[in-house]
Amino acid sequence: MRILEVEANRATKCRILLGESISRLKEYCGGRRTIIVADPMIVKLYGEKLKGFEIVETGMGEEEKTLETVEKLYSRFLELGLDRNSFVVGIGGGIACDIAGFAASTYLRGIGFGFAPTTLLAQVDASVGGKNGVNYRGYKNLIGTFNQPEFVLCDFELLKTLPPRQVSCGFAENIKCAAIANRELFEYLEGKGEELLKLERPVIEKAVYDSLAVKAGIVARDEREQGERRKLNFGHTLGHAYEKVLGIPHGEAISIGMVAAAKLSVRRGMLKQGEADRLENLLAAVGLPTSAEASKDALLDAMLKDKKREEAKINFVLLRGLGDAQVVEMGMEELEALLG
Ligand SMILES: NC(=O)c1ccc[n+]([C@@H]2O[C@H](COP(=O)([O-])OP(=O)(O)OC[C@H]3O[C@@H](n4cnc5c(N)ncnc54)[C@H](O)[C@@H]3O)[C@@H](O)[C@H]2O)c1
Ligand SMILES: [Zn+2]
Numbered sequence: 001m002r003i004l005e006v007e008a009n010r011a012t013k014c015r016i017l018l019g020e021s022i023s024r025l026k027e028y029c030g031g032r033r034t035i036i037v038a039d040p041m042i043v044k045l046y047g048e049k050l051k052g053f054e055i056v057e058t059g060m061g062e063e064e065k066t067l068e069t070v071e072k073l074y075s076r077f078l079e080l081g082l083d084r085n086s087f088v089v090g091i092g093g094g095i096a097c098d099i100a101g102f103a104a105s106t107y108l109r110g111i112g113f114g115f116a117p118t119t120l121l122a123q124v125d126a127s128v129g130g131k132n133g134v135n136y137r138g139y140k141n142l143i144g145t146f147n148q149p150e151f152v153l154c155d156f157e158l159l160k161t162l163p164p165r166q167v168s169c170g171f172a173e174n175i176k177c178a179a180i181a182n183r184e185l186f187e188y189l190e191g192k193g194e195e196l197l198k199l200e201r202p203v204i205e206k207a208v209y210d211s212l213a214v215k216a217g218i219v220a221r222d223e224r225e226q227g228e229r230r231k232l233n234f235g236h237t238l239g240h241a242y243e244k245v246l247g248i249p250h251g252e253a254i255s256i257g258m259v260a261a262a263k264l265s266v267r268r269g270m271l272k273q274g275e276a277d278r279l280e281n282l283l284a285a286v287g288l289p290t291s292a293e294a295s296k297d298a299l300l301d302a303m304l305k306d307k308k309r310e311e312a313k314i315n316f317v318l319l320r321g322l323g324d325a326q327v328v329e330m331g332m333e334e335l336e337a338l339l340g
Contacts, residue, residue, distance in 0.1 A: 002209055006128065006148065006216040014148040016128060016216070018209055022116050022155040023049050025089065032087040032112070035080060037073060037100035039092025042118055045161055050091075054080065058096045065095050065134050067143065073103040087112045090149075093119035094126030098141070101132030105147040114151040119162060120170025121251060123154045124177070124211045129219045129232075139305075140240075146224060154208065159199055168287035169251025171196060172235075175282055176258060177211035180231045181218070183323025185210040190278065193285030231325045234317040235261055237335075241302035245294050255288035264338050265318040275322050296339045303335065 004016040017028070026034075036055045043050070043057055056076045059069055082088075088111060090100025097115045104113035117127040133144020159167065178186035188206065189196065195203040215232065222229040239257025243250055262279050265271035280290045303314065316330040 002205070004209065004212055004216060007220045012130075012148045014128070014130070014150065014152065016152045016154065016212055018154050018212075019156055019205060020153050022046065022091075022153065022158065025050070025116060025153060026052070028114060028151050028153065029087050029089065032085055033082070034087045034089060035077070035082060037088055037090050037096065037103065039096040039118070042092050042096070042158075046118075046158065053089075056080075058092065058099050060095070062095065062135065062140075065099055067134055067136065069099055070103045070106075070134055073099070074107055077103070077107050082107065082111065084108055084111060087114070089114045089116060090127075091116045091118060092122070093117070094122045097122055097127045098132055098144075099134060101147065101149060102134055102144055105132055105145040110147065112150055114149045114153065116153040116155065118155075118158045120159055120167055120208075121173060123152075123159075124170055124208050125173040125215065127152045128212055128215055130223060156199070156201065156204055156208075159204075164197070164287065165249065167197065167199065169249050171207075171286040172251035172255045172258075172283070172288055174207050174211045175279070175286070176232070176234050176254065177214040179258065179279055179319060179322060180234045180317070180325035181214045181323060182210055183321070185214075186278075186282070186322045190282055191285075193282075193287075196286050227327075230315050230327045231317055233315070234258060234319075234325055237261075237303060237314055237316055238299070238338075241299040242292060242294060244302040245298045246292060248289075248292070252289050255283045255290060256292050259283065259290045260338060261317060262319055264316075264334075265320070267338075268318065270326070271319045271321060275319070278322065279319075296336075299339055300332070300336060304332075 001019045006014040036053045040057045088104040090097040104111050115127040117123045130146050130148040133141040136142040192203055218228050235254040235258030238260050239254035242256050243253035259280050262276035266273050266276050283290055313329045315327050317325050317327055320326055
């Protein structure tokens with residue numbers, strides 16, 4: 001097992017336990033009364049490993065990531081008599097972790113919580129960084145908090161039951177972290193498509209650890225996304241638009257978004273064509289799409305509605321090289337031109 005410590009601006013520390021087993025969860029709950037908030041699929045697949053815990057199930061799917069679901073959790077917390085010393089552990093993909101983190105952060109003005117993410121996406125991205133939230137009136141993650149979990153327990157064995165498409169999607173965030181800030185990781189991942197897709201242990205361990213180190217470093221320097229943290233949005237401005245318009249999974253959408261952002265970086269003379277090609281090849285090697293047909297008007301409309309937009313300009317992340325990102329302010333006209 002490897003441990004990575006994330007320090008956030010506000011004195012809190014989060015320990016990421018990589019390669020730990022979910023069977024040892026209790027050791028990290030500090031003897032407190034612990035309630036598990038879990039994705040129903042996890043309860044079905046791994047309930048045996050969670051014996052002895054009180055479990056509350058969340059719903060499944062993005063439609064359930066709502067205030068109504070959080071309200072149901074508050075009712076259960078009240079019925080169960082949780083107090084300030086109780087502890088919540090969110091177990092599941094990004095959805096269960098986001099819901100559990102938000103409910104725990106707001107119940108009784110905040111009780112302690114941890115996560116055991118069970119999808120690759122949640123292990124490399126969603127469970128780390130302190131953002132917890134739910135969707136509201138069709139806007140993703142509109143309501144939420146910045147609050148770090150005490151720990152994030154990543155059990156790699158759980159990933160083996162994920163559908164292959166879900167695994168590929170997780171690698172999109174991995175590759176993103178490498179592309180924006182760790183050239184050595186990027187070069188390590190190149191040519192390892194097969195090992196990655198088979199979730200081979202040493203390879204997956206390095207991929208997850210190094211990506212989290214990138215994210216943790218950035219979050220420690222800019223928890224509230226006033227500057228550097230925006231780099232983590234590489235591929236996301238366009239990606240979110242594709243996700244909304246085509247209804248494709250997040251990882252697939254940001255893969256397309258990253259390729260488009262790399263093309264724009266080349267067009268602006270910042271990035272060599274060869275490096276943009278390498279990014280595209282690596283994404284394709286882990287089973288991700290690198291382009292898609294979509295209506296230009298619909299994409300622009302979706303981008304205008306993105307809550308990350310600040311007035312007429314958009315903060316767009318470009319690459320100067322593999323492992324080196326830069327945030328630039330961009331007008332809508334340039335984005336429009338990019339979409340051809
Ligand atoms: N808070 C953040 O910083 C942050 C960052 C990125 C994404 N997110 C959020 O994460 C969510 C997406 O997360 P996700 O992709 O993990 O989706 P998800 O939570 O819906 O999980 C995907 C599916 O996999 C199933 N599943 C989970 N673990 C499994 C396992 N081990 N074996 C078999 N099946 C399993 C789930 O039941 C679900 O059907 C989005 O809502 C997104 O907004 C949050
Ligand atoms: Zn993402």
